[in-house]
Amino acid sequence: MRKSFVFLIGFVIYAGLMWFYLFQGADSALPGHLKGSAADPAVFMTDRELELSTGFSRIKDFLYFISVPLEWLIYLFVLGFGLSKWFRKASSGLTKFSIVHTGIYVLLLSFASWLLTFPLRYYSFTVSKSYNISVQSFHSWMRDGLVDFWISWLLTTVMVAVMYWLIKKYEKRWWVFAWLLSIPFTVFLYFIQPVVIDPLYNKFYPLQDEALKEKILDIAERADIPAENVYEVNMSEKTNALNAYVNGIGSNLRIVLWDTTLNKLTDNQVLFVMAHEMGHYVMNHLYWNLISSIVLSFLGLWLGNIIYRKWIEKYGKAWGIKGVGDIAALPALLLIFSLLSFAVSPVENAVSRKAERDADLYAIQMTNNPKAAVGAFQELATVSLSEVNPPKVVKWFLYGHPTMLERLHFLESYKTSKTTE
DSSP: OHHHHHHHHHHHHHHHHHHHIIIIIOOOOOOGGGTTSTTOHHHHSOHHHHHHHHHHHHHHHHHHHHHHHHHHHHHHHHHHTTHHHHHHHHHHTTOSOHHHHHHHHHHHHHHHHHHHHHHHHHHHHHHHHHTTSBOOOHHHHHHHHHHHHHHHHHHHHHHHHHHHHHHHHSTTTHHHHHHHHHHHHHHHHHHHIIIIIGGGTSOEEEOSOHHHHHHHHHHHHHTTOOOOOOEEEOGGGTBSOOOEEEEOOGGGOEEEEEHHHHHHSOHHHHHHHHHHHHHHHHTTHHHHHHHHHHHHHHHHHHHHHHHHHHHHHHHHHHHTOOSTTOGGGHHHHHHHHHHHHHHHHHHHHHHHHHHHHHHHHHHHHHHOOHHHHHHHHHHHHHHHTOOSSOOHHHHHHHOSSOOHHHHHHHHHHHHHHHHHO
């Protein structure tokens, strides 16, 4: 319990230091040689938009950097104050069936975490509303949050039930079998997401603009993408932000445009955005993402198992945990996986930024319209209040895409090089 208070004090100090870094110490000044270029936000944003962009980005980044360690603190709190063993006792007293016992335990743990993080999530929602990024009602926001909660609960219950069954049956090699089972499960999720999970949040329907749809499908045909339709999603009910994507695998492949993107961008700008998304498919980024998640899950389970055993051996008695097969140890396992995920995120983001740069290059070669490409990213930055040149730490941990500074400079340089050829 004393250690829990030590961690709480450490969290407060960390939050203060992170606030100082983001709001006072971080350097996000535009390099001198890019002033007046297409990458200079002063060229395409008003003074008010620049001010809002900086303010919104700083708050959003700060909320991320405190939400992650807050999750760790909650797991430690649940373990240190004996809540986990109470959850185990309460859930086992209600049923004799293992899977139901697991489901009730996961429900209690998930609800405790949801409740403790609700103020931060609600504040994030109000910030997005105040900066006019979100236009979603509180009722709609809560509905999406509850959908998230129950989907997460269902998936977590299945994974935890299987995992702890494996731990009890194959105590030393459980993580190998867990990894092998995770492969078809991950592929299954990739396959069903566009047609089962995504429609739980929004309405999808064929693109209404037939002329634009034909142009997009023409690019898809040139890219050898087996798409027969383009889908539009009514995101304008929730946000002013712009987005488009290609997701799913096999017969469930979907080309999707947010209606906000259609409302804000010209047809040529939309074609560049869609060519970028198709570039991910053409260069097999979807499959590489799948493969990398499988490889990382192997490494995470292997290393996680080693740390998990050492933690239970060292702290299990103090936490009231009976052994590695005790479901009351789940918060420790989730904490370990969260720590490992956070530690590897800068590497994952660096790889993702390279893939995004390649997709930008593919799109500009496919559409041959640098002006539309530059205009699309400038509009995206303005509408979303994106910080053009974020602090380095923010880029390392949060940016799976190149910064707007990098993307706009790259596209302008490409335009210049083509003009002089």
